[in-house]
Amino acid sequence: MYAQFFGAYLLSQGAITPEQLTDAIKALSDARIKLGTLAIHHGLMTASEVEEVCFLQTREDKKFGEIAVDRGYLTVAQVEELLETQTPDFLLLGQSLVDLNILDNASLEDLLIDYQNTTEICNMEDETDQDSDELIERFFKYANYPITKPAATYLRLLFNNLIRFIGPDYTPLSPVISDEVAIDFCVTQEMSGSSNFVASIDMSQDSAIDFASRYAKMDFVDFDEYVQASMEDFLNLHNGLFAVNMSNEYSVELDLAPPYVEQGSVLRLPPVSYVIPVIFPFGTINLIITIMEENEE
Amino acid sequence: MSLSNVSILVCDDSILARKQLKDVISSFSQEITIKEAANGQEAVDLYKQINPDLIFLDIVMPVKDGISAVQEIIDYDSDAEIIIVSSTGTQTQLKNAIEAGARDFIQKPFSDAQVNKVLKNHLGEE
Numbered sequence: 001m002y003a004q005f006f007g008a009y010l011l012s013q014g015a016i017t018p019e020q021l022t023d024a025i026k027a028l029s030d031a032r033i034k035l036g037t038l039a040i041h042h043g044l045m046t047a048s049e050v051e052e053v054c055f056l057q058t059r060e061d062k063k064f065g066e067i068a069v070d071r072g073y074l075t076v077a078q079v080e081e082l083l084e085t086q087t088p089d090f091l092l093l094g095q096s097l098v099d100l101n102i103l104d105n106a107s108l109e110d111l112l113i114d115y116q117n118t119t120e121i122c123n124m125e126d127e128t129d130q131d132s133d134e135l136i137e138r139f140f141k142y143a144n145y146p147i148t149k150p151a152a153t154y155l156r157l158l159f160n161n162l163i164r165f166i167g168p169d170y171t172p173l174s175p176v177i178s179d180e181v182a183i184d185f186c187v188t189q190e191m192s193g194s195s196n197f198v199a200s201i202d203m204s205q206d207s208a209i210d211f212a213s214r215y216a217k218m219d220f221v222d223f224d225e226y227v228q229a230s231m232e233d234f235l236n237l238h239n240g241l242f243a244v245n246m247s248n249e250y251s252v253e254l255d256l257a258p259p260y261v262e263q264g265s266v267l268r269l270p271p272v273s274y275v276i277p278v279i280f281p282f283g284t285i286n287l288i289i290t291i292m293e294e295n296e297e
Numbered sequence: 298m299s300l301s302n303v304s305i306l307v308c309d310d311s312i313l314a315r316k317q318l319k320d321v322i323s324s325f326s327q328e329i330t331i332k333e334a335a336n337g338q339e340a341v342d343l344y345k346q347i348n349p350d351l352i353f354l355d356i357v358m359p360v361k362d363g364i365s366a367v368q369e370i371i372d373y374d375s376d377a378e379i380i381i382v383s384s385t386g387t388q389t390q391l392k393n394a395i396e397a398g399a400r401d402f403i404q405k406p407f408s409d410a411q412v413n414k415v416l417k418n419h420l421g422e423e
Contacts, residue, residue, distance in 0.1 A: 258310060
């Protein structure tokens with residue numbers, strides 16, 4: 001989840017505004033990673049060298065890699081290696097921010113280094129559950145909210161399930177603790193046991209159509225009962241998997257209630273409830289999570 | 298083998314989950330008659346009407362949950378072939394479902410192959 005939380009990190013550092021982040025994520029589907037950004041990320045070129053090659057590209061009818069080799073910044077083998085590199089998603093977000101002139105390459109380079117140092121990323125492909133939990137705890141710390149272990153575990157699975165069932169191209173914005181939230185089209189499911197969980201997922205009907213199309217792998221055009229069912233299924237599936245994990249790992253049994261829908265009203269939330277906006281290119285969804293600890297037996 | 302006399306009851310409160318299951322069953326054989334129920338009570342009522350050869354049954358549903366529905370169907374017909382299809386496959390729920398009389402369990406999200414395997418086991422090769 002390093003990729004998804006890079007945007008939240010940029011916000012926490014004041015490097016960009018939420019509006020700029022939203023614009024960059026919307027532009028993500030058009031963004032193609034550039035060799036220069038990859039070269040910076042791999043420490044093969046500096047930002048100023050990349051800027052120089054980009055400038056030369058406006059004068060010479062050559063590809064970035066060819067000019068970089070001509071200038072001695074990269075070898076042919078390095079260019080080929082970079083072209084074969086799998087693109088980390090957070091680099092795409094960085095690229096998008098540069099393309100929109102929100103960040104320049106030098107700032108992006110500094111921020112990438114800081115982010116990797118802060119999150120102690122060693123190997124992007126080797127992220128453990130503990131890494132993800134720490135990422136989420138840090139995400140809440142930036143927002144000055146403490147987060148409990150069950151909440152972090154719940155959210156880790158939720159963010160992973162968003163990647164698995166909807167797509168990796170999202171960025172969560174800073175969480176807020178709230179006692180009420182205005183909703184558009186909201187699906188809620190309650191789980192009861194030694195801890196009580198209430199989870200809602202709220203979005204516009206337009207966003208729901210895209211969300212459902214991704215989840216069900218079907219092309220929905222209208223907001224219909226299948227779209228609504230897709231939202232309910234996603235939440236039910238996620239909570240079901242969470243219940244299985246809690247049962248297997250902690251011997252905690254949770255009972256799920258059927259999901260229900262509320263529309264166009266204000267939800268009153270019990271303490272402590274987190275509202276986490278998550279931006280996808282198709283729109284923003286709100287995750288609303290309430291966790292009530294340890295019921296008295 | 299002709300499956301023209303075979304009927305299957307698909308019970309899930311999600312219209313999407315019912316469609317996904319129906320699509321896999323139809324791909325397996327277009328001869329099979331498929332009926333739908335949206336909660337446990339509907340499944341029990343429909344079972345008594347049509348005596349299907351196989352039931353796919355969700356657990357978390359409104360009105361009547363899947364485990365209660367399994368118990369009522371087994372009380373009515375101890376030979377009922379009930380397959381639980383659910384995202385909440387905890388050990389306790391598996392135990393409850395099997396003790397109530399369910400024959401098998403498929404964890405959501407299910408693959409076509411998992412459903413096909415169950416169909417082959419219970420109906421034979423198509």
